Amino acid sequence: MNTILIIIKREYLVRVRKKSFIVMTILAPLLLAAFYGAIGWAAVGSISLKKVAIIDQSGQFVNKLKGDNETAFVYVNESPEQAKKQLVQKSYDALAIIPKDVIEQPKTVQIFSNKSVSLTLQSNIESAISKEIETIKLSRAGITQQVIKDAKVDVDAKTINLSDEGEKSTNSIITTAIGGLCGFLIYLSVFIYGAQVMRGVLEEKTNRVIEVIISSVKPFQLMMGKIVGVGLVGLTQFMLWILLTAGVVSAGTAIFGAKYAKDAAKARSMQMSAMPGQRDVQKKMEASKNPMAELSAAAKTLNIPLIAGCFLFYFLGGYLLYSSLFGAIGAAVDSETETQQFMLPITIPIIASIALAQFIIRDPDGPLAFWMSIVPLTSPIIMMVRIPFGVPVWEIALSMILLVGGFIGTTWLAARIYRVGILMYGKKPTYKELSKWIFYKA
Structure with missing residues (x-):
């Protein structure tokens, strides 16, 4: 038994005394955090706003297509030929032509660009047009915008585990x-x-x-x-x-937690001077929870x-x-x-x-x-x-x-x-x- 202990001691000390062991033990968590942080930063920073020119020949989509942080829609009153020629001059990334019979034949929409359109941009354009067509058809059926808005509900269910010790909250994502x-x-x-x-x-x-x-x-x-x-x-x-x-996670939690607390305080201070159209956005900001706090609370379950x-x-x-x-x-x-x-x-x-x-x-x-x-x-x-x-x-x-x-x-x-x-x-x-x-x- 003493012989085995001597061998164990020798194998252990030889490896832990190496500079590579010390360096990798200290740097590995930091490098991993930096690696994923760089990926997240690059992924967010690489997203640029795409300008899409819209020619609405049906007259039913003007100022109704909703953009996001990736896509902005600009409505033009030019002919398709003129718009195609000015595609590069006006810095448009794509030109979408919506025909008159698009409600009955939605597959007739055309997208033009000087370069190949990315799959994400094509999907964003198609999704925006599809949602508006859906809204138009529902309106024709007698369903108002308010009914459509009220029908869209996000369910955020809580999971509870029934055990011999009683009811315990759980979180499937953390699990x-x-x-x-x-x-x-x-x-x-x-x-x-x-x-x-x-x-x-x-x-x-x-x-x-x-x-x-x-x-x-x-x-x-x-x-x-x-x-x-x-x-x-x-x-x-x-x-x-x-x-x-x-330690790294605790530091990240403190930093991001402080950021979310600051944003929430700023939203509350702006509430009194908000326009009616802005109040819904502020309510969502106030209702949103600190994700770091949620993760910490879920881990405790x-x-x-x-x-x-x-x-x-x-x-x-x-x-x-x-x-x-x-x-x-x-x-x-x-x-x-x-x-x-x-x-x-x-x-x-x-x-x-x-x-x-x-x-x-x-x-x-x-x-x-x-x-x-x-x-x-x-x-x-x-x-x-x-x-x-x-x-x-x-x-x-x-x-x-x-x-x-x-x-x-x-x-x-x-x-x-x-x-x-x-x-x-x-x-x-x-x-x-x-x-x-x-x-x-x-």
Whole structure:
């Protein structure tokens, strides 16, 4: 046991003392926040207002088409030929001609431009015309604008979970996001840190350092020490990432929360001097809630201790299960290029788990979700996707027991391959030879 602890300490300290570990641990949350912030800024900043000239030959759409922050409609009284010639001179992005019989034949609308019209611009023009045609037809049927306005209602339902502890408010968006994020983090950890174990074993083998180490340490002790040591490195890095991310999120919440509070105060101060047509807009501004506050309140409805505890267990369980197999692959081959033939069977369950997670989220209590959260090879990711939605205690317990059993089984299997393959050189192993190594008596 002391030997394993020494190996664990060595593997842990060697990795956490590296400058790359320190730099990536500190910068990763900041870089991630900056990356998504830059994408959001670029997405918003890249949207420019498109001017669309409208020739209404029917006379029923003048000053009725509603634009938005992407599209502005300008009505012209010129002939189609003159408007086409002046399309570039007047800086119009497109020219839409609405024929006289557009109500009966809506597909006769034509859109002209000097360049290919983007799908978004075409969709905005078609949507604006379609809505006005719908309004005209309803008006002809005797339905007034006020009736149409009153009929448009936005339903914002609250979801409440009925449990033995009573009624608890829930938020499906937060639940889905937390489940998907936890599953994705475990998916990344298995690949990143499992691959580190494989590369570490392969490096020691190719450098012939392993021959010296094996003279004083049993192969199983070396494998377990390396797996646990790298696992603790990953756990340390994840904990630091969580703390730093929480700090970044708290700062963002404070900044955006203050911004929304300022906007709400400004809307209230303007209410007394508002024109009648502006009051509806101000009411919507006042009724709108601070999204950061909503997210914070929704997160409090989740069972955070249960999610955190299960994440820690499935993070370690999934890592230990797969890293033992990655370590066996590193011991069986002589170069990293040879690992590809053995990586595929191991990575298929992981890839299938993350690929099917989107379907699990839609039906977290279905048979597919149940069986994939029970099978040890897929349970670390799928069970973490399900837990925020609420999973019976017996299912979580059964999944954990089977995951522990799966880890013990894969560790035994990997140790049998490891003890033989770690000293094998110059020959590319096959699946048949690996099966012989498992039952080889040394």
